[in-house]
Amino acid sequence: MFRRSFWAFGASIEAYRHCKPVLSVDRTFLSGKVRGVLLVTPTLCQQKRSVLSDADNQLVPLAFGLVKREDNSNWEWFPTLLQVHVLGADRSPCIISDRHPGIINAVRVQLEGDDNQLLKGINSYRASLKVPALTENSNADCLAEQLAKKFKGQECTNTTGANTVPGTEPQFPDYPQFLDRCHLNASVTEDGQVMPACVPGLVADIVLTNYTKSQHNRFLNDTKYSGIGIANEGDWVVVVLSTSTDSGDYSPAPPGSNWAPSVQPFSWMIVSLISFLLDPVDTTVQ
Secondary structure, X not given: OOOEEEEOOHHHHHHHOOOOOEEEOEEEEEEOOOEEEEEEEEEEEEEXXXXXXXXXXXXXXXXXXXXXOOOXXXXXXXXXXXXXXXXXXXXXXXXXXXXXXXXXXXXXXXXXXXXXXXHHHHHHHHHHOOOOOOEEOHHHHHHHHHHHHHHOOOOOOOOOOEEEOOOOOOOOOOHHHHHHHOOOOHHHOOOOEEEEEEOHHHOHHHHHHHHHOOOOHHHHOOOOEEEEEEEEEOOEEEEXXXXXXXXXXXXXXXXXXOOOOOOOOOOOEEEOOOOOOOOOOOEEEO
């Protein structure tokens, strides 16, 4: 059963490099034999007729989405793929729209950042299970950031299921240094949990699925975890869960204390539920 499709042509993607970072986001309702909603995103370009002539503002069709209905879910999905496959991370465009609530919500979600989106998604998942929400733990954030930087650049090759992250068995070689940088003693992390995942483009829905519909969900379901730290680098995201116990609250060592981090052996598991990421000239159907 058809759900939705996104496509962008290679020529348009190349043209965007020479266009103003101004996008118009709109939709049109299909009323023919096939019903649905066509989402469109043209961009504003300047085409010079000659060296001495004034530039003419031209609209270039950039990307298209075909969905069954116009709602928040589809408006969040469309700009996410637009950012990943067309715009890239180095240009933040100005958005022109008719202020449809779905478009406003999608822009707000994009501005919140990947980490905030994931935290909201995880807490919504826990709420559905009547489990208390996780609160941000700055020390767990620090450790997650150190680990995410280490993972950045590693190839995301696991497309078939659970697998041990390369170079992490039986323990992460640089783990003591990461604890040191975050002023943490290993004794306050023993009850915590570290969960890395890899998703090309860090598409929000797929990242959340890596945690709520994988081996990781048994930790998200557990009421003993009360805090969370999240960081991402490249295609990798790392979630660190903390507890309220002395052996899992990630409390920093007192200033001037004489401590040396020690590491308990641990194993890391990863489930990468990789979406079918389209080539710029192909069509992806969900």
